[in-house]
Amino acid sequence: MNEAEKATWRTKVGLAEMLKGGVIMDVTSPEQAEIAEEAGAVAVMALERVPADIRAQGGVARMTDPKIIKAIMKAVSIPVMAKCRIGHFVEAQILEALGVDFIDESEVLTPADEQHHINKHAFKVPFVCGCRDLGEALRRIGEGAAMIRTKGEAGTGNVVEAVRHMRAVMSGIRWLQSLREDELMSASKQLQAPYELVVEVHRTGKLPVPNFSAGGIATPADAALMMQLGAEAVFVGSGIFKSGDPKRRAKAIVDAVTYYNDPKVLAEISEDLGEPMVGIDIRQLEEKELLAPRGW
Amino acid sequence: MEKEAITVGVLALQGDFEAHLRMLQQCGVQGREVRTVQQLREVDGLIIPGGESTTIIKLMQRYGLDEAVRQRAAEGMPIYGTCAGLIVMAREIEGYPQQPRLGLLDVAVARNAFGRQVDSFEVDLPVPRLGEHPLRAVFIRAPYVTRTGEQVEILAKLDGKVVLVQQANLLGGAFHPELTDDLRLHRYFVEMVRAHRKQQ
Numbered sequence: 001m002n003e004a005e006k007a008t009w010r011t012k013v014g015l016a017e018m019l020k021g022g023v024i025m026d027v028t029s030p031e032q033a034e035i036a037e038e039a040g041a042v043a044v045m046a047l048e049r050v051p052a053d054i055r056a057q058g059g060v061a062r063m064t065d066p067k068i069i070k071a072i073m074k075a076v077s078i079p080v081m082a083k084c085r086i087g088h089f090v091e092a093q094i095l096e097a098l099g100v101d102f103i104d105e106s107e108v109l110t111p112a113d114e115q116h117h118i119n120k121h122a123f124k125v126p127f128v129c130g131c132r133d134l135g136e137a138l139r140r141i142g143e144g145a146a147m148i149r150t151k152g153e154a155g156t157g158n159v160v161e162a163v164r165h166m167r168a169v170m171s172g173i174r175w176l177q178s179l180r181e182d183e184l185m186s187a188s189k190q191l192q193a194p195y196e197l198v199v200e201v202h203r204t205g206k207l208p209v210p211n212f213s214a215g216g217i218a219t220p221a222d223a224a225l226m227m228q229l230g231a232e233a234v235f236v237g238s239g240i241f242k243s244g245d246p247k248r249r250a251k252a253i254v255d256a257v258t259y260y261n262d263p264k265v266l267a268e269i270s271e272d273l274g275e276p277m278v279g280i281d282i283r284q285l286e287e288k289e290l291l292a293p294r295g296w
Numbered sequence: 297m298e299k300e301a302i303t304v305g306v307l308a309l310q311g312d313f314e315a316h317l318r319m320l321q322q323c324g325v326q327g328r329e330v331r332t333v334q335q336l337r338e339v340d341g342l343i344i345p346g347g348e349s350t351t352i353i354k355l356m357q358r359y360g361l362d363e364a365v366r367q368r369a370a371e372g373m374p375i376y377g378t379c380a381g382l383i384v385m386a387r388e389i390e391g392y393p394q395q396p397r398l399g400l401l402d403v404a405v406a407r408n409a410f411g412r413q414v415d416s417f418e419v420d421l422p423v424p425r426l427g428e429h430p431l432r433a434v435f436i437r438a439p440y441v442t443r444t445g446e447q448v449e450i451l452a453k454l455d456g457k458v459v460l461v462q463q464a465n466l467l468g469g470a471f472h473p474e475l476t477d478d479l480r481l482h483r484y485f486v487e488m489v490r491a492h493r494k495q496q
Contacts, residue, residue: 004419011416014312014436014475018346018380021310040355042310042348077392077407078348079437101413101437124414258309258331258355 012126012146015079015101016210019043019233023223023254026050026237030075039250043079043102045235046072051108051155052238052277061109063091066098073099086295087113096125102147103127107294108154115296120144130214132165132292134172138193138201141208148207151292152215155238157279159222161292162215163229169211170230176202215292218243218276220256220269227260244275302493304486305330305339309355311347311380315474319482333364341374341489344381346436346472349407353384353396362398369400374465374488382468383407383439390442401466402445409440421471423452423460426480433471440470465492
């Protein structure tokens, strides 16, 4: 009898494939997780504080208390993700031991290592990592990330950075496609990315793993914008539970990611959603307050 | 013309519908994304992909696709569900009696029955209907079938657990051939669609 192989690269990327066309929502309690599942979220991100509160409260942001993660895992049947600090492989080991379905090695938490990210190949659980451009995406995939999300600027309710990062990734891919094969080594050097992955993107015209969007999505229109720019699914953090009517907004964003190319549907579902989260003009933030530059 | 041109729809509300469209293309068949009742009218068969079953069924209900698919199924249109698709098609979902479903396949399924993501796996699965060589089957937070009705034919079992079934025009599998290069199960479904089209 042949042996089953667990936690292969194909099963890791496979779960990311299953989440495509969906919305992954930040939640801080079992009650919020149930609201997210009921609205049609494909997964939830179990957190102690949403990014907007992390931003407001300051201090060192760490992995969520396992008690909260376990309570959320018990409350819903959809996949549960959790964040660990960049480079903090022991937080990742703990999250894997808890049985979370995906780990986000996230710039939203305070980095634990300013030079190295986690060797994600060493884990059974799949990882998602943030990026601002193609080189950063391919470095993370080289380390074993089974899903990439553009970073945006978490906790701002402002989609401008998400747009910037998605455009950078997509135009980077188009640039690679346009090169001759004998130019790819130089491109690899320029991107500071693994040569084999550069060759793969040149050949296929897409990232080797699903490419999602995060950081600043607050409305159904924001979500549809990211999908039209090339995102294959979206993460919504503070945008839902920091808004006036989380249930309606969550549902509307789920629908927007499915019907992102249908302005008539988008018009219907955008109606009367109550107050969106209060946004932040990113130009008013100081350099040290930005989360996206974390990661290397 | 030896083979009539058919169009196979892939329900594109959420999930790995693009992977199924790629398989159809490799089978030499016209595939089509289905997001609306109108688009459903224009296809000869339907694949319900992998994804989150709770998300897919909710979107089907919100946009009237649940009733429309039930009606096409009753008219004999072939439908193939993978993983979440199998759950959506099932008559009964163990432990989640409140979860809406199409109730087409006379089976009960258990969700996430092999465990959470860290227990996801791939394995060589014998499927005698498709020939001697086993299928490389990828199971991701996969369900399996815990009860089958009289009209349901079991096409594959893994360690005694039912993972592939057929009931007349309905095909349901717990695993993801669309994540591999093995086209046999998609070809088998395409032949079901052709046979149905011929009858009409």
